[in-house]
Amino acid sequence: MKITFFSAKPYDKESFLHANEAYGFEFEFFETELSAPTVEMVQSSEVVCAFVNDKLNRQVLEALAVKGVKMIALRCAGFNNLDIEAARELGIRVCRVPAYSPEAVAEHALAMVMALNRKTHKAYNRVREQNFSLQGLLGFNLYQKTVGVIGTGNIGKAFCRMMLGMGCNVLAFDLIADKNLEAEGVVFLPLIMLLQQSDIISLHCPLNEQTTHLIDKQTIPFMKRGVMIINTGRGKLIDTKDAIDALKTGHIGYLGIDVYEQEEKLFFKDLSTHIIQDDMIQRLMSFPNVLVTAHQAFFTKEALEQIAAVTLDSIATLNKGEQPATKGALVV
Ligand code: NAI
Numbered sequence: 001m002k003i004t005f006f007s008a009k010p011y012d013k014e015s016f017l018h019a020n021e022a023y024g025f026e027f028e029f030f031e032t033e034l035s036a037p038t039v040e041m042v043q044s045s046e047v048v049c050a051f052v053n054d055k056l057n058r059q060v061l062e063a064l065a066v067k068g069v070k071m072i073a074l075r076c077a078g079f080n081n082l083d084i085e086a087a088r089e090l091g092i093r094v095c096r097v098p099a100y101s102p103e104a105v106a107e108h109a110l111a112m113v114m115a116l117n118r119k120t121h122k123a124y125n126r127v128r129e130q131n132f133s134l135q136g137l138l139g140f141n142l143y144q145k146t147v148g149v150i151g152t153g154n155i156g157k158a159f160c161r162m163m164l165g166m167g168c169n170v171l172a173f174d175l176i177a178d179k180n181l182e183a184e185g186v187v188f189l190p191l192i193m194l195l196q197q198s199d200i201i202s203l204h205c206p207l208n209e210q211t212t213h214l215i216d217k218q219t220i221p222f223m224k225r226g227v228m229i230i231n232t233g234r235g236k237l238i239d240t241k242d243a244i245d246a247l248k249t250g251h252i253g254y255l256g257i258d259v260y261e262q263e264e265k266l267f268f269k270d271l272s273t274h275i276i277q278d279d280m281i282q283r284l285m286s287f288p289n290v291l292v293t294a295h296q297a298f299f300t301k302e303a304l305e306q307i308a309a310v311t312l313d314s315i316a317t318l319n320k321g322e323q324p325a326t327k328g329a330l331v332v
Contacts, residue, residue, distance in 0.1 A: 001025055001026065001047065002025070002027070002047070003026070003028070003045065003049050003073070004041070004043075004047070004048050005027065005030060005048075006048065006049070006050050006051065007050065007051040012051075013027075015305055016049075016312070019309050020312060023312050033264075034048065034050050034054035034055055034060065036063065039060055039063040042069060045067075045068075045069065046069060046070045046071060047070070047071045047072070048073070049072075050072060050075070050081075051075055052076045052081065053268070056081050056083060058086040061083060061086045061087055070091075070092060071094070071315065071319070072095075073096075074094065075096075075311045076097060076298070077096060077100070077154075078206060078234060082094060087332045092332065093330075094332040095314040095318060095324055095329045097306070097307050097310045097314075098326060098328035099328070100298070100303045100307045100310060101300060101303035102154035102158040104302065105232050105298055106156075106159040108293070108296065108297035108298075109202050109230050109232045109258075110162050112291055112293070113200060113228065113256065115256070115291055116228060117142065117254070119136070119137045121291060122288065142166045142168055143166065145169070146197055146198050146199050147169070147170050147201075148171045148172070148173070148198030148200070148201045148202070149173075150172075150191070150194070150201065151203065151204035151205030151233065152172045152186070153204065153206075155204045157178065157181060160184075164185055168200075171193075172189070173191045174188065195223050196224070197224075199227065200227070200228040200229075201228070201230070202232070203237050204232070205233060205237070207236050211233075212237070213237070213239040215229060217246075220242060220251055221251070223251065226250065226251075226252075228253060228254035229243070229252055229256070231258065232258040233259060234259050235259040235261040238261070240260070240280050240284070241280065243284075253289060255290045257284075258292075258296060260281060262278055262281070265277075266278065266281060266294070314326060314329045314330075
């Protein structure tokens with residue numbers, strides 16, 4: 001069986017080729033993104049393997065169905081880029097990798113907290129220019145600070161435990177309170193109370209209708225002045241324009257984002273010789289208290305190995321007409 005990969009980078013090829021030693025599927029890799037114009041590249045392939053910024057809207061799914069594609073394997077956890085209803089109607093099975101390494105993402109969120117607080121990104125550049133002054137690098141102790149975690153699924157849980165380990169008071173908001181986390185000391189609160197009490201807020205919920213622009217000009221005023229916001233979830237959880245306004249007034253004191261509303265045009269590409277047309281990301285990157293990484297939270301050796309193994313296992317089991325062994329892997 002042939003699997004056509006979109007948005008495939010050299011590291012994807014390496015991990016999938018290695019995992020495929022146990023399966024022997026035929027692979028075709030394309031570095032380009034999947035979108036209406038690139039569907040044509042799919043040739044004699046029943047399976048398409050896609051990533052976070054590939055377009056899986058109705059138009060693309062219909063074109064894929066015409067090409068004979070029967071299965072889409074998302075090599076990521078989130079599936080906000082998929083029209084679930086259209087996939088169901090077209091009889092296309094969709095699987096994902098629900099939890100390849102929650103710790104990889106949670107550790108990156110923690111790295112962002114630490115870097116923003118202790119200004120490591122600035123210290124690195126400063127020392128390289130033989131400027132050994134500490135002026136402007138003042139941080140704060142994380143110990144006993146209040147951290148609010150929105151979404152306590154696989155990643156949110158791992159992040160809560162890391163912050164408990166740092167000696168923080170951990171508050172959480174989710175649709176359902178997690179009894180184990182509560183027993184470990186995490187306090188579940190309504191969203192507004194979490195926003196009011198947190199020194200640091202980290203977003204780990206999925207992007208959907210309820211969570212789109214969860215952080216915007218309606219919710220920011222509830223937060224403490226100087227709050228730190230970390231987003232390793234999805235870009236649209238934050239209204240970027242409202243966040244920029246709040247950074248300008250100082251209401252948001254620090255912002256760490258691994259995801260961005262309009263990342264499709266930017267992330268995973270080397271644009272170092274291009275003129276960036278997106279003024280919002282340029283404004284964001286001009287703030288000294290904003291740290292942007294390009295959707296790299298998942299990017300560890302362990303996570304890549306797990307992504308490839310779970311994806312190929314789900315494809316093989318679905319192909320046999322069985323349910324994927326990984327809980328939550330089947331989307332449609
Ligand atoms: P998960 O499905 O295990 O957990 C999501 C949690 O959010 C669940 O507990 C759910 O009840 C909760 N939730 C749903 N709607 C909510 C709402 N309206 N308000 C508050 N909580 C809500 O997902 P997981 O694996 O923890 O991933 C979370 C998100 O992280 C993914 O949806 C994805 O968008 C993002 N992600 C980002 C990566 C990166 O590299 N930056 C990598 C992997 C995931």
